[in-house]
Amino acid sequence: MHASLRFLLCLCLMFATLTGHTEPVMLDGTAIYQIDVPFKGSSAARRAEDAGQRLQQAAQQGLPAQAVRVVDSALGTDLMLGDTYLSTVFDSDAAAAGLPRTELAQQQAQAVAAALSRYQRAHSEEKLWLGGLYAALTLLAAFVLGHLLNRTYRRLHALIVGASRRSMRRLEHRTHHIVRAAPLLQLLGGLLRLGRLLLFVLLLYLTVELLLSYFATTRPYAGRLLGWMLAPLQQGGLVVAEQIPKLFFLAVLIIVTRYLLRVIRYLFREIERGNLRFEGFYPDWASPTQKIVSFLLIAFALMVAYPYIPGSESAAFKGVSLFLGVLFSLGSTGAISNLVAGVILTYMRAYRQGDLVRIGDSQGVVVSHSLLVTKLFTIRNQEITIPNSVVLQGHVTNLSSGGASRGALVSTAVTIGYDTPWRQVHALLLEAAAQTEEVLKTPAPFVLQTELQDFYIRYELNVYTDQPQRLPFVLSALNASVQDSFNRHGVQIMSPHFFDRARGPVLTPPEHWYEAPARRPEGGAE
Template sequence: MKSFMIRIATLILLLAFAVGLCANAGSMFEIADKDNTLSSAPVIYGDKVLFNIYAGLDDFSAHERAVVISKRLKDLAEAVSLTQDSLHIQIEESRRHILYADKLIMIIADADTIALKEDADEIAGAYHSLISERFIQLFISYSFKDNIFSIIKTILLAGLVIALAIVLFRLLARLMDMLKRLVARFKKEYSLGIVVRGFRILTAEQFDKTLSFLISLTNLILIIILSYFALYFLLYVIPYTRFIALQLQAYIMHPIAEVGQAILHYVPNLLFIAVVIFVSRYVLKFLRYFFDEVEKGNIHFKNFYPEWADSTYQLVKFLILFFVVVIIFPYLPGSDSPAFQGISIFVGVLVSLGSSSAISNIIAGIILTYMRAFRIGDYIKIGDKEGFLIETSLLTIKIKTVKNVEISIPNSVVLSGNITDYSSYAREENLILHTNVCMGYEVPFQKVVEILKDAALKSEGINTKKEPFVHIKNLNDYYVEYELNAYTDKPESMARLYSELHRNVMLGFEAEGISLLLPTQSAIKIKEDKA
């Protein structure tokens, strides 16, 4: 029942549209006749004014056009026997030609659309109707028998169109029922939804709603198409409404023809864009291979380090893609239209305003890459954050702390602060760990130095091939400040090494019976009691 009501509503809307076309044909010329700014020239056959011309065409004025059209109609009346079926409209780019068979009667151009303030198809349809009713009708005479035969023929053809439309609508209803049964079967088969390689694309409810929407949309589109053709053929088989059918046809075919011509004209540009994209794609593939080989060390350049390879490729890739966009932009459809250019400027302004911090991070990332301030896997300290460098990009770096906390730091912050890399020299010359110990003057310094060196050598992770050393930093009032220095090639274990080093220092002094308490002296002034 619902589908039947939709079909009836669609037919009523299309019929109302067709009636509106018919009414508009008369009102168009009535408005033009009342406009004092337009000069009209009559097209005359015999002593009868058929219609008026309101604009010139190329080098012809409106009056000269009217004279030419009048002469064409006169010649046509004398040359052939006229019938309604041979009068038609032909589309030629932006113009509409009204012809009888292959003989031109008149041309509808842009000047007519400006003067009458209507679309070229509507103007052509209106003139077609006037020529049919006021000119060709003059030469058609029917006997009573012919009239009866024509009426019966029209009724039979109209009945055939209606019957065929009813059959097609019923077939459409059956097709929709089949699709609904098919959907019900799919719903049972995909009760868990659509899952591809373990990833759920649609849930069961979403799958049901999507299929129902697609079926309803398909049903609506097919109803509109069938209703259009049913109305078109119904109007076409009736001689007095045939011009409305032709106008309906023009409304559909004209946009399709324009789209087809636009696609055809765009083919060279499309081929150019395809060639540019094809070439750039394989250039990028070659550069990817080239920089991969540089990163692996198979290709060497003086003063170009392998760790620069990936960043350099990304930078070159961005520049190539940028130039590709610049090259193909003028060849995009609508790129020369003011609307397209306005939207492009608007988007550009939004991007420039919203990406200032992103651009500063990208520039900082490029600078940091070629500074070689650090490498992946290094143990670094930036500000008060320290940890292993696990990832670098054009926008941020990521470090992992010894507490397994991942921290992202913008490149602009990294570049503007201090960068401490504990790993850069630890690979070859080792990192020096140092800690301070204070001891009173009563303990011989030789004994303190011996205990500190021994504590360092007993710590796991300290390089025993390089002897630790002790500096006497300060001679204070009551104690001496010593600094123990020891080598390690494991900067990533600094926290553990310091802990073990401190533990061994305490155990060393404890084994020698030396306390780590510092001697202090206090002075207290006692006020005399005069009482």
Template structure:
């Protein structure tokens, strides 16, 4: 047990070390704007007097032929040269000052002159007037003198160091308990996910991934809590020592301002969020009404000449897309953070992506609309296009999917290719009669054509997938040199079985003609053979 605790404490030390480095980097980031601001002030001859990380006063004007830099340097030297006796026995005093045309105030510690500020040093936006400047500067100086006094007291420093050590011990205990507890919860979730995985015997159980995701979330929360505890500890520790107390106040003020900004942002966004919900509710209601309307138009319950039943589905999708696009345009300015640089960056990124890929995409979309609104194809039609033959299974705005006759091959044809090739639709003009199929046979002139017609029609009656209404028909296509060309037309409701239907039909035709002793003239014969070239009928 002791070894386990030592391991945990060692891990905690590593965590403290890593997060300590991280937070010192963050601390430097927070203090960087102050240094940058001071550099900017120096560029315009504004010099801020800083002692023990405290900004005391800002010098902006020349006084008695001394520049702001010289005034700040002299004041800093005087304050740094104060003895412990000066700090204990003497008090801060403020006396009026008149030096030529310059009027202001002089600060003393007892009889020791520290520095002076005149009207030309005022910043009207932050200081207001001399009285406000006097009050603010006196408070800062009083605090500074107390801090310098405490900095010289060894018992005080020992006392504050003990507080920091106690805070560090408490931090270690809290982080240890927090990590152990959340790791225990994360382990339970992972075990639960593994048990679900094994129970499926190699299958997929979505709950397993839910537990894994929850475990990762718990781990992330654990690290965030650890970072928060270290941040609080660092803030507390810095505020215990006179030299670093201002830094601790800045860290505390930063987290307070952040929390306040988050909550005030949430409260301030409530009216916009309510507006967004109302707009989305209205849009959802309109889309539901449009869905009902288009469904009734497609069913024929509502006669609307603008929409054809074959294009109703596409019209509904276009109307829904336009409506939601308009809704997004309206609610975008109301989304919290929409005016931030992050949203602007995402907008630029999406704009670049759309610009780069818009040419091909728009071409396919427009081609899809042409295919849909020209009503050249419908789902379920038996078609031949671009060398492909089969039944249309999906008609999309980007591509069309055709299932081949063997039902195991699906061909995807981009709509841009589709509209640039002839489309043969064998179903559209035969909605009630079924898909038309045909086969040809060549018979010699010695066979009576009426008997040939009868045998071809009779062959269709034995195949259940061939419709009897309308009846199959036989046409004599040509009177060639050696034979007559007959073409048999049939109707079927199962075009996907075309190969099987024609195969069975050909077998039956062969049997009928063999029984009748009529020779099929394929291959071609220049001279009639002495004996018939045919097989025995079963």
């Protein structure tokens, strides 16, 4: 009967041993012995942890290894370090190990004594000095290797990028700048920098691992460092792996969209330069049309890409998207109206960059005309920004006749009596125009007789200038030249008024028609 009970007890212990978890008792990161079975509600893991903590405290107190002893108690055999209790070997432990209890306790005592000896040697002052020396040498070697790695990277970068620059430029020329050399060279340089970064990270990891292994206190963390580094990378890698099909689609979409944008930019640039022509499509429409088409293409690409963005199906992502959409709808009313007005103004060709215009009460040179605003630069060095919706609602006066290619028109007028030959007045005004700086020779200045009043004739001198931003200064200089020209030839600039009937007719006899600086036409025609 007793034999059967012992047999059943052994079977239960064997079953517990096979199905349970063996837990080591640790000292300074090293397993000393194992605890296989629980005892009275304390699991094997808890028993091993408590024994390891007591052993660690005893080792830190500097108790000698020779003080380890085995003492029998009422429950089992106790392991003692001097008067400090470490753990107990119970009958269940001996049955699980298949050894007598006393023999198992002696084995554990020998293992504890050997571990304490190793601990004392590892934490001795000599080991600390030796670890410090090794650490200094390791840091010096890491610094030298890092310096050599940096120099090698610079040489390889100059060699590889320099050798690839010419072939990539030929590729750019063959594809008419659709494939650009600069981004490819940047990609190549980025790959080289990534390789250098990975080597630096590897060097840093090996250095830290060696530094931690030189000291007994930090040696347990040396083997765990790689796991700590790889754990977040592994989690991130799993997340990325799940999204690889979507990310691949997004990458292809981005590449296709980018090259389509380049093709669009190339085509409209050729139209702007005049190398590509379409009937009814003006070159100055190329730049704004390119922006509109590019915007529509990007908007279409975003709509296609939205379902493939990781997390786009989550409620939080949809809520944020809805919130941003409402904000955009509420805040972009004015921007949309300006955008529409900018498109209309662009295709109306009311003015171009460089034209002198008057918009409402503002007059200046158009320095910028975007889809949202028009910017004018005035004579007083002021930059005026006018929303395109305001421009469209008012009226625009373009003072640059024929556009920027012909220049801005400048006019001044004088009134001269009927007793001065009109041919002479014309010649004097044209002479003044020829002597004024910043007045174009082509188109040529011209004079108009705009009014025949009772006592005088009104003459208007019209000239062109390619400096519309200096229009008031050009007009001032032109008026000064007119005065000088008339004074040199003795012609008064005044408007006569008569309060009594003249004794003789006020007219110019034919023999005075060509007073200087007027010239008689060739062939004698008058």
